Amino acid sequence: MRTIVWFRGKDLRIADHAPLTDAARAGEVIPLFVLDPYFFAKDRAKTLPNRIQFLLSSLRSLEKNVAAKGSRLIVVEGRATEVIPRLAAQWHADKVVAHRWVEPFARTRDDRVKAALRVPFELYEGETLLPPGTLRTGAGKPYAVFSQFAKSFTKTAIVDDALPAPKSLPALPADVRADEVPIPTMESLGLTENPAVQLGGERTAHERLVRFLERAANAYANDRNRMDLEGTSRLSADLKFGTLSPRQVWNQAKAKVTDDTSARAYLNELLWREFAHSTLWDRPELLTEPFQPRFKAFPWVQDDAAWHAWCEGTTGYPIMDAAARQLLGAGFVHNRARMIAASFLTKHLLIDYRRGEAHYMRYLTDGDWAQNNAGWQWSAGCGCDAQPYFRIFNPVTQGETFDPDGEYVRRWVPELAKLPAKFIHKPWEAPADVLRAAGVSLGKSYPRPIVDHKESRERFLSVAKQHLQAPVEGHDRLENQPT
Numbered sequence: 001m002r003t004i005v006w007f008r009g010k011d012l013r014i015a016d017h018a019p020l021t022d023a024a025r026a027g028e029v030i031p032l033f034v035l036d037p038y039f040f041a042k043d044r045a046k047t048l049p050n051r052i053q054f055l056l057s058s059l060r061s062l063e064k065n066v067a068a069k070g071s072r073l074i075v076v077e078g079r080a081t082e083v084i085p086r087l088a089a090q091w092h093a094d095k096v097v098a099h100r101w102v103e104p105f106a107r108t109r110d111d112r113v114k115a116a117l118r119v120p121f122e123l124y125e126g127e128t129l130l131p132p133g134t135l136r137t138g139a140g141k142p143y144a145v146f147s148q149f150a151k152s153f154t155k156t157a158i159v160d161d162a163l164p165a166p167k168s169l170p171a172l173p174a175d176v177r178a179d180e181v182p183i184p185t186m187e188s189l190g191l192t193e194n195p196a197v198q199l200g201g202e203r204t205a206h207e208r209l210v211r212f213l214e215r216a217a218n219a220y221a222n223d224r225n226r227m228d229l230e231g232t233s234r235l236s237a238d239l240k241f242g243t244l245s246p247r248q249v250w251n252q253a254k255a256k257v258t259d260d261t262s263a264r265a266y267l268n269e270l271l272w273r274e275f276a277h278s279t280l281w282d283r284p285e286l287l288t289e290p291f292q293p294r295f296k297a298f299p300w301v302q303d304d305a306a307w308h309a310w311c312e313g314t315t316g317y318p319i320m321d322a323a324a325r326q327l328l329g330a331g332f333v334h335n336r337a338r339m340i341a342a343s344f345l346t347k348h349l350l351i352d353y354r355r356g357e358a359h360y361m362r363y364l365t366d367g368d369w370a371q372n373n374a375g376w377q378w379s380a381g382c383g384c385d386a387q388p389y390f391r392i393f394n395p396v397t398q399g400e401t402f403d404p405d406g407e408y409v410r411r412w413v414p415e416l417a418k419l420p421a422k423f424i425h426k427p428w429e430a431p432a433d434v435l436r437a438a439g440v441s442l443g444k445s446y447p448r449p450i451v452d453h454k455e456s457r458e459r460f461l462s463v464a465k466q467h468l469q470a471p472v473e474g475h476d477r478l479e480n481q482p483t
């Protein structure tokens, strides 16, 4: 049996990689990565620089790990839909195996590959703990409420042990030749390396997991919302690119987090990930449309000045500006800051959540179609089990609660670093002498708020009520009605 193991950018590891393990047991293995212009063309790569950086470092690590086991990762360029069937025929492969992706465009790609192949194409599960679409309500429908999804998961799911890395891999068959190319560098793609972006690779991922379990996991329940602390695992990019599998993380957390509340809270977040993937699997249209039909023609505004201030971190709300600059600077945003920033864009500024979603996809290292879409739709109030539209975060109290000393703001908005904690989330309330002593000149060194919290909150509520009350075919009441 000769198997092509097609690594596809979401499974960049050799441990707990069932397609690789099975292929190695069955006979000859050809590990393959295709640099598809869909991601790697220069024009495309520059729209996702941080993800490309993480992916390239993970790919280099995969190349080393495969070589250390006695084989070799073949890297070629071209459209996967053309390259895979061609190489499978040329190499006389008996089958092609890969991990399944949930995104609609990936499903189309896989259908095309399958149709063009003359040998079987086997897609393995493993991107999620359970195959997406497994859990169903009593009526056989996909879950639309997270707590019920999580309950059903806890009741029925069995998460198997993760597979170890194969002890060795068979050497690449001698007749296997291709127009191989080296793994690109950031420079070759016209990009500049950002030292603040996390390092990829399987080994680094495991070190990150161990560090989290040893240092922060047992305080996760308390610290996970604190933007000023390193209270979360920072494994999102590893899960996205598969330098760790979800069941490696799930099983390790279950086994090693001794504080029950923290263990539950952490596993619950992994279930939000699961829910997002399962929801996108069942409802592929969500990448372009809101889950709630009433939001389809929502009167979002086109306010370019506000949009640029939100993107660049010059809204005059320190917590918002810290979140925007963390994204641009480090390719990451703390979850609480993502929620506050997304709420502000969609509610205070009334800007379409899809613009924010696309901006996040451009810069997030962990940018993931399912989770990012779910996060944005949740924040805008239009998603599956979303935050009710009438809950609008107050940027000042959110900052004061989850960044109490202002350390997160000080780090990302250095022009406010010398302000006392009392005013760091609302510099416009600081007396003139306090501002002067901190070297802050409102409107000059740091902007005044671009909108008033109370007014913009009322504007959103009025627009939303008016729009959402209008009857929509098949839906005759206001969704998420306050009780």
Ligand SMILES: Cc1cc2nc3c(=O)[nH]c(=O)nc-3n(C[C@H](O)[C@H](O)[C@H](O)COP(=O)(O)OP(=O)(O)OC[C@H]3O[C@@H](n4cnc5c(N)ncnc54)[C@H](O)[C@@H]3O)c2cc1C
Pocket (backbone or CB within 6 Å): 224, 232, 233, 234, 235, 236, 237, 239, 240, 269, 270, 272, 273, 274, 276, 333, 334, 335, 336, 338, 339, 342, 360, 364, 366, 367, 368, 369, 371, 372, 373, 374, 375, 376, 379
């Ligand atoms: C507007 C918005 C956009 C988001 N975009 C993404 C995205 O593109 N990619 C992404 O991985 N996450 C996204 N999230 C979810 C969450 O913010 C990140 O997963 C988290 O901040 C990553 O940090 P961490 O690994 O330290 O998380 P931890 O708190 O350590 O959580 C562990 C893991 O659980 C998963 N997870 C945690 N929170 C969520 C959540 N709310 N929804 C789904 N999965 C979750 C992640 O895989 C994460 O790595 C988004 C959230 C919002 C509100």
